Amino acid sequence: MRFKAALFHFVVIALTALAPRLAAAEPLRLVGLGDSLMAGYQLPADESYTAQLEKALKDKGFDVVIENAAVSGDTTSGGLARADWSVPDGTDGVILELGANDALRGIAPEDSERNLDAMLARFQERGIAVMLIGMLAPPNMGDDYAARFNPIYPRLAEKYGVPLYPFFLDGVVTESRLKLEDGMHPNGEGVAVMVSRSLPVAEKFLSNISQSRK
Template sequence: MTNSLPSEFSISIILIGLVLGQSCSSEKDDHVKTSLNVKKENEPTCRILILGDSITEGYGVSQHQAFPALLERKLNHEFPSSPHATYKVINAGISGSTTSGGVSRIEWLLKSNPDYLIIALGGNDGLRGVPVIETKNNLEKIILAAKEKDIPLLLAGMKIPPNYGDNYTRKFSHLFKDLAKEQEVDLLPFLLEGVGGDPSMNLPDRIHPNPAGHQKISNTVFEALVQHLPSKIQ
């Protein structure tokens, strides 16, 4: 194993954590919906919507410590002279969310008129053994929904342990890269790069990122945005 991919045991622990809170996801979904504000025409704020699961939600840490909030602060700090007056990162993460859940939420979320979309879903699909083609089709639906509104996006890749055999794991590992190429969208190869499997980057449960882990994820996503979307972000 390389340092970019945690041990099989550690990945299993991480992915198990992504499904915590699934029983109350509908309630949290309503909360996300009611907390969104629609962007007004010619509003100078640049809005970045992150569609994800418990990692995005910030399970186990304060909202201001979760990577979406850290990313928002970093963007505003690094680009103070940007044409955009401010950057606003919308946290649309829900514990236990799958790509199917993302499909059910995306149309409503896009009504807030975000300028950019980051898709950070798929880990829970892999944990549950959802057919790879189903996960791919769901992600494609989310991508097409954004494209229909001319919203550029970044697809964040996920990695899973070989719980369902080498064939499934191999297909899953190629899913994000293949889809990004087919749909001509930008790809962040692994959202948890440098975080997954590192005890110093995770809570005592060895499942969810701690504040240091969220800081690392924030930096990873920031670097991807700057690399892939410089003219649109800066």
């Protein structure tokens, strides 16, 4: 009986010591909160930005799962309205990509910034890390609009101390071969370019989350 009691005591101690390691072995759970550019408009699910980024990160050795919570046509106000239920408890990080539709609709940049600010503040309150993805105003909106819209993302990234990928469509926006027939959305190859260019920021983002777990 003493042997069994001692063995049981040993097992309890071993499992207790092992518990933090088992928790650390859980995959990093990210949520992509964005619009059609992230959702994978007219693309197979495995060609969306979140799917291709998840694969690229796994190829780099990261144990990560990225849920695609992007909605085509979404604005910053729409993202703010659904931010809490689109990003469940237990999420380690959010890839926040919103604002393109605001610019296309000519929504006041001050309103867009206020909505993004509120989302960042809310995620900070919930202890959820954020990688912010920026957007640039379309040229047809004019210089004044661009001067008000384009600085939003760097300013918020600095305010909240979050990593920023400055322009989501970098390397794609001027290449027709990388876009769908509508001339606005990336095709699968275009998304691959977006993933490749944003990957270093995403890697650093995940590394920081992993370090905070320890």
